[in-house]
Amino acid sequence: MSQTYEAEKQVAIAAVRRACALTASVFNKLAKNETLLKEDESPVTIGDYSAQAVIGTVLCRAFPDDPIVGEEDAAYLRSERGVAMRKRIVELTNEAFTAPLQLGEKEWGLGPSYAQSPEQIMDIIDRGSYSGGRTGRFWTLDPIDGTKGFLRGEQYAVCLALIKDARVELGVMGCPNLPVDASSPDGARGCLFVAARGAGAWQLPLTAGDPGAPVRLTIPTCAQDALNLLEPAEATHSRRSFNERVAELLGITRAPTRMDSQAKYCALARSDGGVYLRIPHDVRDRAMIWDHAPGSVLVEEAGGIITDSRGLPLYFGLGRTLDGNFGVIASGKPVHAQVLEGVKKVMEEELT
Numbered sequence: 001m002s003q004t005y006e007a008e009k010q011v012a013i014a015a016v017r018r019a020c021a022l023t024a025s026v027f028n029k030l031a032k033n034e035t036l037l038k039e040d041e042s043p044v045t046i047g048d049y050s051a052q053a054v055i056g057t058v059l060c061r062a063f064p065d066d067p068i069v070g071e072e073d074a075a076y077l078r079s080e081r082g083v084a085m086r087k088r089i090v091e092l093t094n095e096a097f098t099a100p101l102q103l104g105e106k107e108w109g110l111g112p113s114y115a116q117s118p119e120q121i122m123d124i125i126d127r128g129s130y131s132g133g134r135t136g137r138f139w140t141l142d143p144i145d146g147t148k149g150f151l152r153g154e155q156y157a158v159c160l161a162l163i164k165d166a167r168v169e170l171g172v173m174g175c176p177n178l179p180v181d182a183s184s185p186d187g188a189r190g191c192l193f194v195a196a197r198g199a200g201a202w203q204l205p206l207t208a209g210d211p212g213a214p215v216r217l218t219i220p221t222c223a224q225d226a227l228n229l230l231e232p233a234e235a236t237h238s239r240r241s242f243n244e245r246v247a248e249l250l251g252i253t254r255a256p257t258r259m260d261s262q263a264k265y266c267a268l269a270r271s272d273g274g275v276y277l278r279i280p281h282d283v284r285d286r287a288m289i290w291d292h293a294p295g296s297v298l299v300e301e302a303g304g305i306i307t308d309s310r311g312l313p314l315y316f317g318l319g320r321t322l323d324g325n326f327g328v329i330a331s332g333k334p335v336h337a338q339v340l341e342g343v344k345k346v347m348e349e350e351l352t
């Protein structure tokens with residue numbers, strides 16, 4: 001019998017919910033000097049660092065032996081220039097544990113009186129430095145996926161996944177700015193998505209205790225009409241002209257939905273869009289495991305298929321990157337073969 005990972009699921013949900021409360025409140029008071037550009041010119045904020053510390057703390061208490069492949073590291077914060085940001089991150093991380101305890105947290109010794117020193121918090125952030133690999137069990141964490149969307153007040157996702165022997169077993173994503181119901185875009189916002197291998201894909205309220213029963217998500221297995229493409233909000237993150245040509249070949253007339261982060265996988269799982277198609281600009285644009293691990297299990301558990309642009313399954317056992325893959329095609333089953341064919345055709349056209 002396959003393992004159900006029930007304890008891991010509850011811990012991951014509690015950790016992601018707590019980190020989402022933090023990022024949502026940080027957004028309203030974020031100062032200019034609380035964001036910096038990393039070496040690759042991508043932004044990182046006190047929200048990213050604090051969310052990594054909060055989730056790292058919860059995981060470390062509940063599963064002390066589990067390594068973490070996390071996006072952020074504390075090198076800048078440990079430097080002289082990072083002093084002000086470090087101070088703020090320490091405050092935010094410790095404050096995050098003054099909120100009422102969630103399921104199971106008391107047993108792990110977390111609570112209002114729980115506070116860590118700056119050094120402990122830097123060490124927790126750096127627990128994310130694990131190299132990953134083909135065997136064993138580890139978590140992968142993207143504390144804010146879609147930092148650019150977060151900074152614009154648009155979509156972002158707090159993303160956590162459990163990987164065992166290169167297979168994603170569990171994925172939890174919190175999307176504080178995502179409408180609960182896509183047909184009411186101005187209605188309530190904030191959703192949690194949870195998928196455990198063999199146990200389905202689910203949407204839950206983002207805040208524990210909020211009304212609303214879990215909803216099971218399934219991508220229709222019949223051919224869907226009026227499909228549209230989901231693609232990154234940032235033009236530099238994928239090739240829009242490539243997507244346009246694929247849409248043309250498939251007869252897709254609806255405009256694409258552009259959205260930051262793995263919220264695209266969540267939208268696909270609940271059929272807010274038909275196909276997530278991501279073709280990088282360059283083979284050197286590396287995809288990281290934390291950018292796709294929880295989204296991939298969510299799509300598969302909702303009955304969809306996810307491959308790269310050549311039709312290969314995403315392989316999470318090569319370390320921190322998805323270097324064995326190029327791009328992403330995720331959709332419902334009947335559509336996937338058509339999209340893959342379209343993608344191959346456009347690639348051939350580009351060579352001639």
Ligand SMILES: Nc1ncnc2c1ncn2[C@@H]1O[C@H](COP(=O)(O)O)[C@@H](OP(=O)(O)O)[C@H]1O
Binds near residue numbers: 148280288
């Ligand atoms: N110039 C670039 N080209 C391609 N991907 C990029 C990029 N800059 C950042 N990314 C990746 O795209 C992710 C956001 O996903 P999306 O493009 O679907 O919104 C980023 O995650 P972070 O925001 O966690 O850094 C980052 O890993």
Ligand SMILES: [Mg+2]
Binds near residue numbers: 044
């Ligand atoms: Mg980033």
Ligand SMILES: [Mg+2]
Binds near residue numbers: 144
């Ligand atoms: Mg990311």
Ligand SMILES: [Mg+2]
Binds near residue numbers: 071142144145146147
């Ligand atoms: Mg990130």
